Amino acid sequence: MERPVNxxxxxxxxxxxxERVEAGEEITLARAGRPVARLIPYRPRREPxxxxxxxxxxxxxxxxxxxxxxxxxxxxxxx
Numbered sequence: 546m547e548r549p550v551n552x553x554x555x556x557x558x559x560x561x562x563x564e565r566v567e568a569g570e571e572i573t574l575a576r577a578g579r580p581v582a583r584l585i586p587y588r589p590r591r592e593p594x595x596x597x598x599x600x601x602x603x604x605x606x607x608x609x610x611x612x613x614x615x616x617x618x619x620x621x622x623x624x
Contacts, residue, residue: 549575 555562555574562572562584572584608614 547572549573549578549580551578552576552581 550558550562550572552574555572566572566584566586569586571586573580574582574584606614
């Protein structure tokens with residue numbers, strides 16, 4: 546695996562990095578040596594997304610976005 550590219554370096558050499566990505570390379574961007582993002586070649590979708598694929602398959606309670614439900618979720622994540 547090639548070394549990650551520091552974000553400051555990436556800003557300075559963005560055009561060169563994009564050329565490498567266009568050639569098929571994947572580049573990892575790092576902040577203070579810690580990987581935070583990847584530059585990857587763009588691949589267009591082969592077929593358009595179909596709308597409504599989840600219709601009738603997902604159910605949400607009437608109170609799914611109520612203050613009480615949000616408070617309970619907050620309690621669960623803060624514990």
